[in-house]
Amino acid sequence: DIQMTQSPSSLSASVGDRVTITCRASQSISTYLNWYQQKPGKAPKLLIYTASSLQSGVPSRFSGSGSGTDFTLTINSLQREDFATYYCQQSYSTLITFGQGTRLEIK
């Protein structure tokens, strides 16, 4: 299995802040890395695919980067609606795996 490790597990920030979430794969996955946002009681929502491509309809304050084993999700100028849990997911292997999640809370 390819293990996906996110850091931090939780994060407190204020509206207007810039935040970065990191995802590390246990082996190289090229750019087969996606990011999702999940709010309580809702299904995950695709934000970024193939490491850096912004899904249609997602605000441009979200961006992704990285390749190989290290990836980042950056949110510029945090908005109130961005407080949620974020997951990375690798699709390099036929055994699809997710990170454990990063909970973004309001400071």
Added chain:
Amino acid sequence: QLQLQESGPGLVKPSETLSLTCTVSGGSISSSSYYWGWIRQSPGKGLEWIGSIYHSGSNYYNPSLKSRVTVSVDTSKNHFSLKLSSVTAADTAVYYCARRYTAILQYYFDYWGQGTLVTVSS
């Protein structure tokens, strides 16, 4: 607008079989660029991929669940289904169905159902 909707019992007894169906509307399950999958999330926990299927019936499963899982597709009804046998309390989770876009260098879940909570209890 594509929509996915899970349906099935919300309560299953231990040792029995969990059965869920995902009905796809607003698009065809036979589209060539997509696999269809099941993902679950235990209460307060992260996401676990269960298995995926193509409209041809080609499927693949999470090895940790493979001995208990069957995912099937019915193109005439535009839906796909999940069966998980010999369930225990550890299988209590919200079960999501999702569409997986599949193209060269691009594989991601772009549409999800709302999720359905399945509790395993006697």
